[in-house]
Amino acid sequence: MISEEEHTLEYYIVKKPKALNVEVCRDMQKELTAEGVGWEKHHFQIPGTYDNYSRQDGEELDVYSGVTSHNKYIMETIWEALRQYVHTKGGKVWGSWSGYTKVRYNKYEVGASMSEHCDHIHSIFPGEPRGVPILTVLGCISEGEGGGNLVLAGKKIRLEAGDLLLFPSGFMYPHYVTPVSAGTRITFVSWVY
Helix, strand or coil: CCCCHHHCCHHHCEEECCCCCHHHHHHHHHHHHCCCCCCEECCEECCCCCCEECCCCCCECEEECCCCCCHHHHHHHHHHHHHHHHHHHCCCCCCCCCCECCCEEEEECCCCEEEEECCCCCCCCCCCCCCCCCEEEEEEEEECCEECCEEECCEEECCCCCCEEEEECCCCCCEEECCEEECCEEEEEEEEC
């Protein structure tokens, strides 16, 4: 039988403070802000198509899907967080996942934000039929100096360097990031299927 607590949205949102080594986060911040990193403007997928568009005309974050020197460490940290999540939150009704995507890095300069959305993303997995993610894993490399707060399921969640956040990817977990007012916020995301 599912408990009352398990019937709340908050139950399935798990913040893991300092899951990543803060020194590694500092190294990654230097690596990701160095000259020549291939950042691109973030775009959303047009519903029902595989075409993209921007919701904010240049105020969206930048994204980078390349490999960094710490990717293996991040992927191993994500794997362990997923193992714990499934063990503690999966309960009797859900206990497995097939894999997770490589990380995508997100950079928010002053003024950048992310529009409200859910991670019901059809363009992640190639082939037909396409799948959608079931869990989102968000990691914070640098939190910036002001603004840049994640608002998830109507609640503000402040992430600091080294923190991981896991939550379901479906429509019941809409989220957005408020504009950064100072500094640079760098995060990464991986989606679980």
